[in-house]
Amino acid sequence: MLVLGRKVGERILIGDDVVVTVVSVSKDGVRVGIEAPRDVRIHRAEIVDQVAEDNRAAASAPADGTDVRALLGLRRAS
Numbered sequence: 682m683l684v685l686g687r688k689v690g691e692r693i694l695i696g697d698d699v700v701v702t703v704v705s706v707s708k709d710g711v712r713v714g715i716e717a718p719r720d721v722r723i724h725r726a727e728i729v730d731q732v733a734e735d736n737r738a739a740a741s742a743p744a745d746g747t748d749v750r751a752l753l754g755l756r757r758a759s
Contacts, residue, residue, distance in 0.1 A: 693701040704712040
């Protein structure tokens with residue numbers, strides 16, 4: 682892993698077409714802006730990890746219809 686120190690407004694170039702700019706720094710974290718071609722997917726790692734975990738849980742859920750009945754109950758309640 683490459684670790685770089687940057688100040689607000691400074692940029693990091695990744696390859697020929699991705700630019701990461703430090704937008705702001707606060708006590709709570711750092712905000713970055715990313716410029717990349719539309720075909721480059723950019724996702725927050727924790728969201729990708731959570732979706733993968735949810736998919737694993739759904740794939741291993743029992744196929745007894747319990748989840749479907751629970752969803753139908755929510756639909757009727759609204």
